[in-house]
Amino acid sequence: MKDLLVQICARLIWPAVALVAGLPALASGVAAHDNSQLVSGIGWLVLAVGWFMQPLNFKSRVANRAATLASASIGSPRIPGVLNLCGGALLIAGFVLRLVHG
Numbered sequence: 001m002k003d004l005l006v007q008i009c010a011r012l013i014w015p016a017v018a019l020v021a022g023l024p025a026l027a028s029g030v031a032a033h034d035n036s037q038l039v040s041g042i043g044w045l046v047l048a049v050g051w052f053m054q055p056l057n058f059k060s061r062v063a064n065r066a067a068t069l070a071s072a073s074i075g076s077p078r079i080p081g082v083l084n085l086c087g088g089a090l091l092i093a094g095f096v097l098r099l100v101h102g
Contacts, residue, residue, distance in 0.1 A: 010055035018048035025094075036097035043090030050083030 022044025029037030053074045074080075 007055060011052055014051040014056050015048040018044045018051060022048060036094045036101060038094075039090055039097060040094030043087045043094055045087075046083055046090060047087035050080045050087055053083065054080035 022041045024041075025037050025044060026041025028034065029039075029041050054077070
């Protein structure tokens with residue numbers, strides 16, 4: 001039961017962190033027609049979906065990490081990995097656009 005509570009908390013907290021960072025960036029990007037903010041906001045939202053599907057868990061031991069992640073994951077294990085890579089790439093692209101265009 002304790003593992004279930006930890007998984008539920010992790011499943012809600014980490015995407016909430018990404019949403020708190022992503023929604024204001026997305027809103028300011030739409031309002032100001034700023035592509036860098038828009039791309040960064042979309043990246044945070046993609047990360048929120050990936051983190052919801054496979055929550056980050058720092059408490060598991062290294063030997064049990066694969067089993068813990070597999071038991072907490074929703075759907076195919078590849079989908080959260082692809083979402084996390086795409087979200088990270090979008091964040092980096094947004095930061096580069098912000099640096100290039102000021």
